[in-house]
């Protein structure tokens with residue numbers, strides 16, 4: 001029997017396949033279709049302190065080998081999450097629950113974390129650091145930038161661009177970057193959260209940076225127990241949705257097989273610079289893809305938008321992975337980064 | 343009024359179904375029939391199936407259920423892009439990767455006086471879900487004196503689908519084409535509006551419509567004026583099709599209980615819809 005069990009950020013997993021944030025919401029719908037307990041763990045939709053309505057339609061566009069989403073972090077907010085969503089997950093699941101959270105600044109991240117720390121049944125917090133920072137009234141650029149960022153006009157992934165149709169970040173409050181586009185902010189948020197919770201903390205980073213290893217190292221030095229690499233890529237596409245009469249483009253986050261080669265390169269680079277484990281995600285669509293993520297250094301992987309197409313992909317990936325380990329006569333832990341160790 | 347929410351939401355099936363027939367019913371339009379007993383048994387008018395069309399598409403494609411017969415499910419679609427193109431190449435004997443039945447279907451009122459009757463209005467491929475609805479309504483309204491009236495609208499004669507199917511069901515069919523190649527020359531919404539001049543609108547119990555957004559919106563203006571209950575089947579780009587990803591939302595009005603304050607909520611077309619009471623929708 002091939003053993004798929006592993007450990008990430010002190011969480012024991014029966015297998016290394018998670019479901020990425022935002023894919024199954026809070027599990028209610030997908031649990032009617034598939035057995036969620038096949039996963040090693042699930043990550044919830046990102047929860048914010050207050051409910052968020054999200055972005056107007058269209059929120060989805062299919063692109064070549066992928067899709068763009070601009071959901072705008074629609075979620076019921078922390079209170080409803082605790083009252084309705086978490087109890088459901090705890091009832092249904094026998095696997096660890098990772099709660100993804102986002103906030104506008106370090107204080108708010110800490111406030112949510114403090115509240116979740118008191119709850120039973122949560123295995124870890126994933127900080128969605130691909131959300132805009134809206135604390136500072138003055139542009140952050142005044143402090144010496146530790147990293148050069150792309151012009152942060154676009155929200156990354158499902159970062160929540162408020163009600164702005166084009167996904168541009170509201171600049172009223174001095175927003176100029178996503179948290180994980182800024183090493184200093186990343187440090188501050190992770191540090192603050194670590195201070196208020198004993199739960200393992202996973203930092204999920206945006207790929208929309210010049211050098212992701214800089215941010216990854218910063219998150220590690222602030223005490224992050226693991227990294228989730230990566231969120232979606234800022235992108236633009238033209239839908240012709242029947243819900244809109246105009247042909248304006250949709251700004252949002254690109255996911256799917258189209259991004260996989262870039263993500264693999266990012267994990268490959270990061271693996272060589274950090275000691276904390278990496279949960280890899282971005283375009284996993286087959287057992288072959290999954291194996292590649294381990295080869296470049298992922299210790300666990302998360303399934304994202306490919307689940308929309310194939311609800312039975314989790315089983316297929318796990319079977320494929322087992323077969324590979326058996327044929328190669330290698331353990332799962334040895335597989336991680338084996339391309340680099342060779 | 344006794345109304346029956348006929349759609350049963352508890353079970354969704356993921357099937358590899360056998361295609362039993364595929365035919366081009368009009369140039370560019372196809373009727374695909376596949377074997378899916380689990381779906382056929384519980385499907386309700388207005389519900390849809392979410393189909394993986396094949397290599398080269400990333401997301402599934404939603405299609406209304408047009409008919410169920412014993413173990414068979416039928417869809418009617420137009421080739422508009424890559425997914426529908428791939429689908430049209432499938433043949434009898436091939437398998438089809440299907441998720442369904444999904445969504446909330448049409449609500450059918452059961453206890454109307456026999457002089458009243460609903461009206462169905464379809465634009466383009468919107469006929470699919472209304473054909474299924476017509477079959478259901480006929481069984482509910484067999485004792486009625488007034489036949490079901492169905493308005494079908496499309497660009498040209500070639501785009502007018504299923505006329506005979508509706509006629510066979512005993513429906514009174516009214517046609518409109520934009521180029522005048524068959525029936526009324528102009529928009530189906532105009533044909534419908536004109537009909538209200540001669541038709542006593544208080545005898546219409548319900549309007550059910552499926553078609554392009556602009557058509558549905560135009561009908562909403564008319565039904566609001568005449569105060570006729572109106573249900574619409576909406577479309578949106580979809581990913582999960584289950585209500586999980588929040589990708590397919592539509593703005594609906596919402597009266598807050600606590601603040602008596604009017605605001606909007608996003609509802610999902612895939613799970614809360616695709617059928618909505620039109621007066622809930624905030625038309626854009």
Ligand SMILES: Cc1cc2nc3c(=O)[nH]c(=O)nc-3n(C[C@H](O)[C@H](O)[C@H](O)COP(=O)(O)OP(=O)(O)OC[C@H]3O[C@@H](n4cnc5c(N)ncnc54)[C@H](O)[C@@H]3O)c2cc1C
Pocket residue numbers: 062239240241242390399403404405406407417418419420421422423424425426427467468470471576577578579580616
């Ligand atoms: C609930 C529901 C029921 C539907 N029922 C039917 C039906 O019975 N018959 C039928 O022919 N079509 C139906 N559609 C529309 C059908 O899903 C699209 O035509 C199909 O997805 C197009 O796929 P494609 O790859 O061929 O086109 P693409 O290349 O993806 O796009 C071509 C065009 O189709 C539009 N489109 C793409 N995806 C969707 C979508 N999910 N919904 C609406 N438009 C879309 C695009 O905006 C574009 O203009 C339905 C849509 C919904 C949401």
Ligand SMILES: Cc1cc2nc3c(=O)[nH]c(=O)nc-3n(C[C@H](O)[C@H](O)[C@H](O)COP(=O)(O)O)c2cc1C
Pocket residue numbers: 020021022023045046069071073100128157158204230231232254255256257259281282283284302303304305306581587589
């Ligand atoms: C519809 C959708 C919603 C998402 N919502 C979130 C979210 O709320 N929080 C988050 O951290 N990532 C979110 N993501 C990003 C995914 O978790 C994942 O990082 C990304 O999709 C890349 O993986 P993939 O290519 O396998 O889809 C979302 C992605 C999609 C497609």
Ligand code: FES
Pocket residue numbers: 579580581582583584585586587588589590591610611612613
């Ligand atoms: S398509 Fe995912 S919520 Fe409707």
